[in-house]
Amino acid sequence: MAPSPIQFPxxxxxxxxxxxxxxxxxxxxxxxxxxxxxNQLSVNGGVLQLSEPLAEAVAIEVMFHIxxxxxxxxxxxxxxxxxxxxxxxxxxxxxxxxEVRQQLASDLQSIYGAPATPGPELVATQSEPxxxxxxxPARNEVTLYxxxxxxxxxxxxxxxxxxFNDQSARSREDTTRLAREIAKISRVTTRGVxxxxxxxxxxxx
Numbered sequence: 001m002a003p004s005p006i007q008f009p010x011x012x013x014x015x016x017x018x019x020x021x022x023x024x025x026x027x028x029x030x031x032x033x034x035x036x037x038x039n040q041l042s043v044n045g046g047v048l049q050l051s052e053p054l055a056e057a058v059a060i061e062v063m064f065h066i067x068x069x070x071x072x073x074x075x076x077x078x079x080x081x082x083x084x085x086x087x088x089x090x091x092x093x094x095x096x097x098x099e100v101r102q103q104l105a106s107d108l109q110s111i112y113g114a115p116a117t118p119g120p121e122l123v124a125t126q127s128e129p130x131x132x133x134x135x136x137p138a139r140n141e142v143t144l145y146x147x148x149x150x151x152x153x154x155x156x157x158x159x160x161x162x163x164f165n166d167q168s169a170r171s172r173e174d175t176t177r178l179a180r181e182i183a184k185i186s187r188v189t190t191r192g193v194x195x196x197x198x199x200x201x202x203x204x205x
Contacts, residue, residue, distance in 0.1 A: 013042040013043050013044045014042060014114050014115050015040040015041065015042040015046065015047075015114075016040065016041050016042065016108050016112040016114050017039070017040055018037075018038045018039060018040060018041055019039065020037035020038065020039055020049050021037070021038070022037065022038040022041070022064055022065075022066055023035065023036075023037060023038075023064065023149055023150070023152075023153040024036045024037060024038055024048060024062060024063065024064040024153075025062075025063040025064070025153060025157050026048075026060050026061065026062060026063075027060065027061040027063070028054075028058070028060055029058075029059055029060075034050070034054075036048040036049060036050050036089075037049040038064065038066075039088055041066070041108065042108070042114070043093075043101055043104055043105045043108070044092060044093060045075065045078075045090065045091050045092035045093050046090070046091060047088050047089065047090050047091075048088070048089040048090075048091060049083070049086060049087075049088060049089075050080070050086055050087050050088075050089050051086040051087075052086070052087070053080035053082075053087040053089055054077045054080065054089055055077070056077060056078060056079045056080075057076055057077065057078075058076065058077045059074065059075075059076055059094075060074075060075050060076070060077060060091065061073070061074055061075070062074075062075045062091065062093075063156065063157050064153070064156070065152065065153070065156040066104070066107060066108075066111075067107030067108075067110070067111050068103065068107060069100065069103045069104045069107050070100075070156055070159065071096070071100055071104060072100075072157075073093050073094075073095060073096035073097075073100070074093070074094045074095035074096070075091045075092060075093050075094055076091065076092055076094050077089055077090070077091050078090035078091060078092060142188065142189075142190050143188070143189045143190075144185050144187075144188055145185065145186050145187040145188070145189075146184060146185060146186060147184075147186050151181070151184040154181050154184075155178075155181040155182070155184065155185070158174070158177045158178040158180075158181045159178060159181075
């Protein structure tokens with residue numbers, strides 16, 4: 001089931017300045033793909049570095065990986081601003097899975113020191129209190145290394161197509177593309193107990 005569009009709070013979420021360090025793949029309505037870099041990012045949107053601007057209010061799909069979060073979300077462009085090289089194109093998320101947004105907020109806070117800004121969808125019914133003596137489960141981590149940043153981005157996009165598309169929409173081409181990108185992994189390191197669980201995190205470098 002596709003996630004419901006997110007209703008954003010009126011207060012603007014704190015943005016993290018990335019300076020183009022994160023690669024982004026944009027997919028337009030005609031399936032054209034455009035490469036960009038993230039200049040700024042928040043849980044509500046961000047600013048892209050592009051060689052050529054996009055028109056205002058263009059529907060795009062944004063795909064990138066940051067920290068432990070793989071983001072594949074719908075967005076709308078905002079009026080661009082010309083820069084020294086290319087342009088800066090603001091955008092706002094219009095449809096992103098709540099769990100992805102929550103993980104993104106956590107990574108922006110832990111990696112870049114962004115203030116915690118929980119969105120309205122993070123307010124849920126309280127779970128039953130746990131005993132203080134109960135220990136949190138051990139975290140399992142798998143880190144994938146690539147020789148080129150472009151290979152890491154292509155792997156992230158291919159993996160997202162397989163994960164976020166349901167089985168009926170998943171094509172053989174998606175699986176073949178993922179297998180081709182897996183072959184580009186140069187090294188794998190692990191931490192913790194190698195048992196698949198919801199507590200296992202994958203890092204791509």
